[in-house]
Amino acid sequence: MKNVFFIGILLLSAFWSYGQKKVLQTQSINQPISIDGKLDEEVWRNAAIASDFVTLEPDNGKPISENKKTEVKVVYNNDAIYIGAMMYDDEPTKILKEISQRDNFGTADLFGVFINGFNDGQQDFMFYVSAADVQGDCIMTDANGEDYSWDAVWNSKATLTENGWIVEIKIPYAALRFSSENKQTWGINFFREVKRDRFKYTWNFVDSKIGTFTQQSGILEGIENIKPPTRLFLMPYASYYLNAADGLKTYGTMKGGMDIKYGINDAFTLDAILIPDFGQAKYDDQILNLGPFEQQFNENRAFFTEGTDLFNKGNMFYSRRIGGKPSTEPDLEKNEKVIEEPQSVNLINALKISGRTKGGLGVGILNAVTEKTYSTIQDTITLQRRREVVEPLANYNVLVLDQRFRKNSSVTFINTNVTRNGEFRDANVSALAWDLNTKANSYNLSGNFKYSSINDIEDKDGVYATLGFAKTSGKYRYSFGSDFVTEDFDPNDLGINFYTNYYNFYGNANYRTLKKTEKLNNFRANYNMYIEYNKFSGRIQDNNINVNAHVTTLKNNYFGMGLTVFPLESSDYYEPRADNRYVIIPRKIESWGSISTNYNNKFAVDFNPSISIADEPGRMAYGFDLGPRYRFNDKLLMTYTFSFFRKNNNKGFIDDYDEDDNEATPETIVFANRNVITYSNTLGGKYAINSTMTLNLSVRQYWSYAENKEILELQPNGTLTAFPEYIENKNSSFYSWNADLSYSWWFAPGSQISVLYRNNASNFENIIDKEFKQNVTGLLNNDALKHIFSISVKYFIDTNAVKNKIRNRA
Structure with a gap:
């Protein structure tokens, strides 16, 4: 009895000590x-x-x-x-x-x-x-x-x-x-x-x-008796760029500007960039994009990544829209072609205000202005040129009001707005989002309601609504929910969204260990179910059942595996690139594995194989990533990743046209039965001279091609039939090269010198040359290879420190 009492006292003490701060x-x-x-x-x-x-x-x-x-x-x-x-x-x-x-x-x-x-x-x-x-x-x-x-x-x-x-x-x-x-x-x-x-x-x-x-x-x-100081920080910068390309004149560019941070009060901060310079931002990993949607890129510009947690509420803000590609394409007359097409729009300036009051109200305001941008067009007969506006002066705004309460819950209002000068498309999207947790943080109710309004040639309004419930504590957890999206929901002027006109249902159950066992550091297993329906037709657009498990051993090696079954045929309404047309996607099964050995060892390796087999003769996909890494010492680390992926008998869109220009006749949608093969090599290196000074190497070579084996015509019922009449070459081959060698020195708190040498090139063509070596060397030796050498100096000035120095001297 005494032992039981003693154990009870120990447990109560442990509970009391852990429960109290x-x-x-x-x-x-x-x-x-x-x-x-x-x-x-x-x-x-x-x-x-x-x-x-x-x-x-x-x-x-x-x-x-x-x-x-x-x-x-x-x-x-x-x-x-x-x-x-x-x-x-x-x-x-x-x-x-x-x-x-x-x-x-x-x-x-x-x-x-x-x-x-x-x-x-x-x-x-x-x-x-x-x-x-x-x-x-x-x-x-x-x-x-x-x-x-x-x-x-x-x-x-x-x-x-x-x-x-x-x-x-x-x-x-x-x-x-x-x-x-x-x-x-x-x-x-x-x-x-x-x-x-x-x-x-x-x-x-x-x-x-x-x-x-x-x-x-x-x-x-x-x-x-301490007071929040005046938070006024100035970060002037100067940079020099030397640009060169084979066959083109070498030229240099000098830039200068300033970033400003100002503490409006103890909670709110103003960030502003005057004359922005993003020339040393990391390059984008471009791919051969055969799908119906644009490639989504990571944000590499510091202003749009730093302290943006408020602006990410509701998943409505995709900052790459600001300064991205123009929103329109030029209207061409007969015998005209575009000879200068801008790939991005220059940012004039940007600012953001963010913070949270003592009462839990978070406020985020972001504003950016981009300049008027032109394409140059030439008449192929007279050779006369003209310019056409493809992006007017544009103003981007984001407003977030996030009220936190009970320390663990929130209700959020978000608005994004893009206003373009003149008779160009304007857009406005508003949302109400909620994230509600029980006092013990055991259960969660989350969701949002979004409304988009587009002012264009044809005005459109759309709705996106979600609701989810989850158990969020303990070894056993689960969640379930549903989404509803109308056809005209469009947040893409300042956000990114690919799928519309559907409703879905999903669920998840998972188990995890909270303490290490005799054989494992941790273990987690998940079971997921998902089904999605087209809102108009009621046809299944997507469905899957997934199980996966993740293990870390006592030696800190990671192993993971997963199996996904798509048990029902589905209808893809996006690949045909036409209203109310769909292509049937067969049932399939997918599996993946993942191994990551302990990075504490000098030599470690990551290996990620995957395979997908469809219920259709010869239609499958498989590939792997293999990434060895070696730490020579505390200063030098080298990493390498080889990726290979192959799709056999992949069915995809390649063209559409109206044979007789009759609006009453459905347009002909052309698909191809094709093999798609992708290779990429990525090399990374770091040499740390000391804790404030490093040399970094980043190299990426990428090649992907799609070779059409058979031309197909999409039928109204979603099936594909042979279409031998189509003879145009729609093969695709895209290869690219990016290499960065950089030196970084934090020579004073908040102050940095960066030196960068970059060369890059890319090419797309319809003729496929399967000689791997020739593709790489040809890309590096042709006129497309660009060289950039840049030096950037950024200096941090704390006005408080300046005032203190002046006061001490006096």
Whole structure:
């Protein structure tokens, strides 16, 4: 009986300690602290200690071992908060410390501090330092996860010792958000990752059974009589570009401009770019796109990625629309052709305002203006030229109002608007979205209602509505829901959406381990079902049943596999590229696998095979990605990926025409039975000179071709029949080359010098040359290869620091 009572007391104590938030008391200091990674100032000896860390992954809830003891101290003054951390390690020579770029920690131990100045459980500012002295920072919300595009300016230093390693951090108040109250209570948590074990720990226990992270922080008390500083940051830049191409004159371009960040108050920030320059943004991975939809590209421009979590609400904002391709094509007369066709529209300027009030209201406003853009057209007989506007002066706006309540739920209003000068298409889309969670974060009800209105030659209005319910905590979780979309819903002027005119139903059930077992670090299995119907005809547009499993072994090797069955024939209303026409898609089965060995090892490999077999003779697809990687030392890493994918007897659209120009006669839609083969080689390399200076290599070679074996005609019932009368060559071959060699040096906090050499080329043709070597060398040796050499200098100016220097000199 005594033993039962004793065990009960232990369980109750454990529950009480995990259920209660830890509290750390900080203190104000007057003495200066040198950020040198030594913690030898007197103020550190007298500061309270945060200790007794708890495992986050993989053995959630288990106390940290004594030989990995971690102690953290926090002090502050009128300008900044200081964090000193000692990470003990019984095998200090085994601490992993790969040097990498900022925000990319590679294979290295980590320490992090997560701060919420309003202690409202909504948003954490996360600051990381690796054992290699590399910084990383991000904004974390439960809805959107970690956003590493956000960069703050702060100081840190990590040093190795005979007992482990030390981190010393100074975070200026300008890098944080907090109220103007005299007595502050902040949410805070500390994080440690021991990379060789792949174990993660936090100071305040984060229960993985609960579907939230930001609400499980501890408490920081004792900060008094500090004021949010004036947050005015100027980032002037200058860049030089030298452009060259075979057969063309080499020319240089000088650019200059400025980015501005201004704290309107303690919660809201204004970001503006004057004379933007995105010349050093990462290249796009273009592909041979045979489908009915445009290729969607990642956003690589910092202004449109940094701190955009509010603008991503409702999934309505696709920033690549701003400065993308013109919205129209020129009208050509007989004997005319386009000789200059712009692929993008220049951005004149852009600004955004974002933040959240103490009452939980998040406000996001984004505005951008693009310039008038022309195509040049030539008469093939008279050779006379004329210009035609393909994109007028255009104004892009996004407004988001996101009301958070009860720390874990929100209701959001979103509006996107594009207004083009003159008689060009205008667009407006509004949405109401909700994300509602129970107090214990066990269940979730989410959804949205979107309404689009297009002002064009023919005005169109459309609706998109979703509703979903989910169990979001525990080992066993599930979800189900439905979407409804009308035919004329169109958010594509400032968003991206491919499918309309349907309704669907979906469900998911999954199981996961929350603690490691005797044989596995973690395991997860999912079961998914989906069915989609065309809204007008009621025909099935899509259907599948999917099962997949994911395992991480005790040696931190990952294995995954999945099986998807499409048990019913479906009708594809998009591939024919014509209203109310569809093509029958046969039943099929797909399977995939994934292996990723432990990146802690010098040599690791990723392997991802897949296969798809259709219920149609000879129609199948298969391929794989193979990616070995080798870490020579803490400075040098090389990666390589070879990808191969083949589709046999793929059926796809190639042409359409009206044989007799009679509107009453349906147009002829031509398909092809084709083989589609794709190869790509990607090489990446990093050499870190030190924690602030790196050399990076990125090379991508891509080749894909579609060889038509038989020409087919689409019938009104969705079947395909032979069409030998069609003799035009509609084969496709696209190959491209991109190579970037860059040098980056963060020479001062927030200030960077970047040097980039880039060459790239691409080509599309209907004649297929299957000589792989000749395709690559031909592309590199022809006039299409472009060379760009650029140097960019960006300098960060904190007006507070400038004022302090002037005051001290006086």
